[in-house]
């Protein structure tokens with residue numbers, strides 16, 4: 571079977587690596603997506619175990635269209651009875667960028683009609699459309715004159731892990747947080763510190779990586795469990811085998827934040843993720859935080875600037891730079907920010923940079939190596 575994994579911009583190679591480890595073949599990275607092949611068991615496994623995918627689609631048909639009639643004809647040719655029954659409910663989720671259609675609701679309606687007519691002709695009955703809780707979600711992607719019809723096997727996007735008790739002010743998407751840790755090259759064994767931890771997303775994703783906890787463990791729902799061919803025994807086997815991989819890593823994961831509310835939210839999320847005792851969180855300004863280790867990683871998601879004045883932002887980023895130089899020698903530090911220019915205030919030269927998107931915001935994810943002597947090289951005077 572062929573599958574398409576969807577992800578966030580910049581995480582395609584991380585996801586391709588994850589899929590390879592999970593047993594996928596014919597892996598091909600694309601734009602915000604990775605194509606691959608595998609069995610039904612693999613589809614269950616990647617839904618349950620992938621940290622950097624947003625969803626997994628099963629392509630049903632891909633074709634060129636020159637008119638709405640082409641879309642109806644091609645959608646009618648799919649063997650829908652292999653996928654659902656006349657008494658199933660379904661919805662069509664459209665993503666449309668094409669001059670052929672000015673409104674994405676219209677092509678979705680055409681596909682709905684094609685499915686309804688298919689069943690009416692075969693059985694005299696038609697499946698019902700249900701947009702809130704359907705049995706089957708069909709993904710319709712039209713880009714210029716190319717259309718793809720797929721089944722969404724995840725339905726609820728996979729960043730919704732199910733451990734979030736508290737939202738926080740500007741929480742990272744869980745897929746982005748896990749992807750950042752993997753892009754940074756953190757392998758789950760070295761100590762990890764997030765001194766601006768907010769609601770704790772990076773800390774939780776980190777301990778889940780370190781302890782090999784499948785990210786699907788807390789989810790109540792996957793789209794494929796409502797499919798006609800759902801194999802519950804096989805899914806239970808996948809869950810059991812994945813959970814058998816869980817270890818007690820002993821990796822030190824620590825966080826802190828200047829806001830009391832954030833600390834409380836992070837603690838609540840850590841508890842809900844079952845990681846109590848494995849993540850320690852303190853109330854502190856970053857400038858006063860000591861290093862948790864002399865060879866660990868810091869991954870930091872500072873406030874971006876939408877909420878702060880330019881002078882406050884400058885001070886904040888130069889404080890981050892000074893603190894890193896003075897207190898974190900031996901560590902690697904990674905910072906995500908939407909303001910490329912803010913990085914200049916850090917006063918260190920990044921070793922690596924990636925472009926990522928946090929929601930609609932284009933961001934830089936920059937990595938620094940901090941060593942004794944960084945102070946001198948950066949021209950910073952000792953305190």
Ligand SMILES: C[S@@+](CC[C@H](N)C(=O)[O-])C[C@H]1O[C@@H](n2cnc3c(N)ncnc32)[C@H](O)[C@@H]1O
Pocket residue numbers: 738739740741742743765766767768769770771772826827828829832854855856857871872873874
């Ligand atoms: C963008 S949020 C982090 C969100 C977090 N990654 C999450 O997923 O919830 C930035 C955080 O930095 C904290 N912060 C701002 N200035 C700080 C400072 N000087 N020291 C420590 N934390 C600070 C804020 O309180 C806020 O929680």
